[in-house]
Amino acid sequence: MSNQANQTNQANQTIQPIYDPAVECATREEIRARQLILMQEQVAWAYERVPFYRQQFDALGLKPQDIRSHADIQRIPFTDKTALRDHYPYGLFAVPLTEIVRLHASTGTTGKPIVVGYTKEDIEQWRYCIMSMMQMAGVVPSDRVQMAFGYGMFTGGFGLHYGAEGLGCMMIPASAGNTERHIMMIEDYGTTVLVATPSYAMHICEVGEQLGFDWAKSQLRVGLFGGEPCPPKLKAAIEGRMHITCTDNYGLTEVMGPGVSGECLSSRDQQHIIEDHFYWEVIDPATQELLPEGSEGELVLTPLQKKGIPVLRYRTHDLTSITCEPCACGRTTARMAKVRSRTDDMLIIRGTNVFPSQVEDVLTGIPGASPHYRLVVDNEAGLDRLTLLLELEPQMFSDAFVEMDDFRHQVGDKLRNTLQLSVKVKLLEPNSIERTMGKSKHVEDLRG
Ligand code: DLL
16 A cells, blocks of 8 residues: 555544534533433423423323423323324424424325424524534545435435535435436546435446446445445445445434434444434333333434424334443444334234344345345235245356255245244345335235
């Protein structure tokens, strides 16, 4: 390595800017104390302005001033998706509509979407969260950031766009779709950061390869991925084939959108929570009891500075665990393990609980299995049946029947050992599973 290259690399390693060190590097005591004050203000804001919360509190004989400690926060009832659906579209807003400057919505699979509104101040706060998160991922003002999320009601597009602009990056608003154009832009505009779901990034990678594009020669260096889990196999494939660092960021419409947490370059499989904006708890999804630090359970989030639509103790259904140990990057903010599953992802097949993430973990250990798979559940003669449709890596795919049959048995055996359930395995040739521009769908439950 030349001296100059060496210096540049070292500089990249030492210059790890932290967006707001006063907040992100405060002591745990300072962070917790500030969270409590913000929580008290947020509870008062919701109580005074949103009839739904006032009625809930009054029914319990609870007043905002009763929330004096972290322990008291557990007296506040949880909010779930139904509350937002039942008050569609504006019923939980805390300000007159004239103060709302933006609407976003999350499209559920059934029924009405969940609508959220942002005041001018909310938009500023959101931008702050995205800027902190982007700096964690190593994004710097000189980056050229290409957006592959759609600019629509989904929070991904606009949310991340304004954060990148706020940092001073060159924002390339390519939007979702037209994969070949994405590749052309990456090449012609010298894009350095790609914003996408990991599954769409993989698709961009594959189409590029089919067109003969050499990813090693592109200037792309960071993938800012989110909106869905990024299983280890998919991450490894993208990093290896696109020659970039994949980073994961997490969020959900109900509490803001992207910008709840993000991965720093030191602790690669965890994400720092923006704790000045989000109060986190991890509960047992069955008993709703608070779990101790480090235990896996359902993440409950309370946005701490929302004006348009405050949401108290929102049950995300996302499964994670949280640590408050300081991180090598210098941040002291709590870190959540990557979300691999949701409580409502769990399939019950012949009495056995199965999470798609368990299948992904099995596939991670099988060379030749691609990250592209689908689980189909149906019912044959009254008995539930699980089928794995698995795409093979091109070098693995062959028309030699015996070889393919051996591989199929190998996958089936490994799945049976892990899941304690027999799974029918169907091997598919490369590129047979439909690719998506947004969040990928791994499970098809045909049981009705
Ligand atoms: O997906 C917000 C977002 C956009 C986050 C872009 C990051 C980047 P929703 O459409 O409301 O909002 O979906 C939220 O998606 O409860 C998780 O189940 C899942 N999810 C989001 N980010 C991740 C992630 C946006 N990094 C739901 N890893 C959440 C795993 C994620 N799951």
